[in-house]
Amino acid sequence: MYDFDSIVNRNTPDDIKYEQIKGINDLIPMWVADMDFKSPPEVIDELVRVASNGIYGYSEADKSYDEAVINWFGKRFDWNVTSDQIIKLPGVVLAISYAIRVLTNENDHVMIFEPVYGPFRRCVEGNDRKLTVEELKIVNGHFEINFEEMERKIIEDNVKLLIWCSPHNPGGRVWSEKELRSVSDICKKHGVFIVSDEIHADLTLYGKKHIPMAKIAGDDCVVLTAPTKTFNIAGIQAANIISGNRAVLRRIDREAVTTGAFGLNKMGIAATRAAYIYGEPWLNELLSYIEGNIDLLREELKDTGLVMMEPEGTYLVWIDASAYPDLAERLLKEAHVRVSEGSFFGSCGNNFIRLNVACPRSILKEALQRIRAIL
Numbered sequence: 001m002y003d004f005d006s007i008v009n010r011n012t013p014d015d016i017k018y019e020q021i022k023g024i025n026d027l028i029p030m031w032v033a034d035m036d037f038k039s040p041p042e043v044i045d046e047l048v049r050v051a052s053n054g055i056y057g058y059s060e061a062d063k064s065y066d067e068a069v070i071n072w073f074g075k076r077f078d079w080n081v082t083s084d085q086i087i088k089l090p091g092v093v094l095a096i097s098y099a100i101r102v103l104t105n106e107n108d109h110v111m112i113f114e115p116v117y118g119p120f121r122r123c124v125e126g127n128d129r130k131l132t133v134e135e136l137k138i139v140n141g142h143f144e145i146n147f148e149e150m151e152r153k154i155i156e157d158n159v160k161l162l163i164w165c166s167p168h169n170p171g172g173r174v175w176s177e178k179e180l181r182s183v184s185d186i187c188k189k190h191g192v193f194i195v196s197d198e199i200h201a202d203l204t205l206y207g208k209k210h211i212p213m214a215k216i217a218g219d220d221c222v223v224l225t226a227p228t229k230t231f232n233i234a235g236i237q238a239a240n241i242i243s244g245n246r247a248v249l250r251r252i253d254r255e256a257v258t259t260g261a262f263g264l265n266k267m268g269i270a271a272t273r274a275a276y277i278y279g280e281p282w283l284n285e286l287l288s289y290i291e292g293n294i295d296l297l298r299e300e301l302k303d304t305g306l307v308m309m310e311p312e313g314t315y316l317v318w319i320d321a322s323a324y325p326d327l328a329e330r331l332l333k334e335a336h337v338r339v340s341e342g343s344f345f346g347s348c349g350n351n352f353i354r355l356n357v358a359c360p361r362s363i364l365k366e367a368l369q370r371i372r373a374i375l
């Protein structure tokens with residue numbers, strides 16, 4: 001019913017994904033994590049309605065906004081959230097940074113599991129905290145956690161905070177209840193607070209179900225959510241930070257206000273509310289389309305020496321490219337396909353690339369032909 005096949009020209013000078021590269025005029029960008037699909041029609045209509053009014057004054061989300069958020073998380077994750085458990089911020093990375101600042105002191109240790117979305121590391125280091133890096137292990141073709149090693153490092157470094165990515169970018173893991181419980185139990189045992197980045201929560205595939213960390217860890221965590229990946233509105237910058245721990249929420253909110261981040265802008269409020277109220281049918285079709293793209297990718301990578309990690313969520317695919325040194329660079333130069341270099345996710349990602357498959361299938365086919373041609 002919805003159209004994910006049309007090729008939309010988004011090639012504007014301010015578009016990061018389509019950033020011009022000298023000498024390349026037929027670039028296929030499969031790196032930055034946004035999609036080449038138009039947002040749900042109701043989101044577009046709402047943004048047009050707000051834009052066409054012509055007045056863009058200061059705004060504050062009202063009760064109808066909170067209701068849309070609460071209903072979404074209740075319906076999709078069976079998670080009871082109340083208005084006083086939500087704060088709004090213009091971005092998940094911003095929330096990570098605020099959480100680090102209010103929950104730890106300079107030189108405290110913060111744990112991350114690598115490979116992981118690069119800004120996790122940057123937020124810890126940039127705020128003068130120390131990193132404790134635990135590497136995810138590839139077991140049976142997907143990422144798993146070595147819980148003993150995790151606990152040992154927490155004790156050794158006296159870790160205060162864990163920044164957790166669920167579902168996982170770049171590995172596409174949708175963590176099981178058992179895994180979440182083990183992470184939570186270890187953290188509780190050693191007084192480690194959890195910041196759970198769940199920006200990819202809505203993007204689960206092949207019947208996998210995401211469980212919010214708050215349903216497991218209760219008030220010992222904050223959950224960072226956003227409609228931005230789900231509905232392709234990342235440029236609008238909106239996030240909802242949810243926790244039953246009102247004391248922690250208050251401290252994050254105070255840090256936000258102190259640094260001039262007053263909730264969401266007019267477009268963020270409008271787009272988020274419309275997406276959560278009307279976007280579900282669109283999302284369900286999007287997920288089937290992404291599964292179709294991943295199925296195609298799997299087929300085309302067979303026998304190439306590129307080993308794909310089966311994603312359970314996200315539209316991002318982690319690929320072992322050890323057989324092809326400097327593959328990301330070669331793909332850009334020789335195939336005009338831009339992928340994310342694995343090193344962005346930590347040094348253990350050095351021999352990997354990450355491919356964003358959220359594009360019309362015809363584009364994916366073309367990209368895969370070009371990739372195969374240079375292997």
Ligand SMILES: Cc1ncc(COP(=O)(O)O)c(C=O)c1O
Binds near residue numbers: 092117169234237
């Ligand atoms: C795990 C994760 N967290 C956060 C972000 C970015 O969030 P925001 O744009 O809200 O700061 C991304 C974007 O790719 C991501 O993958």
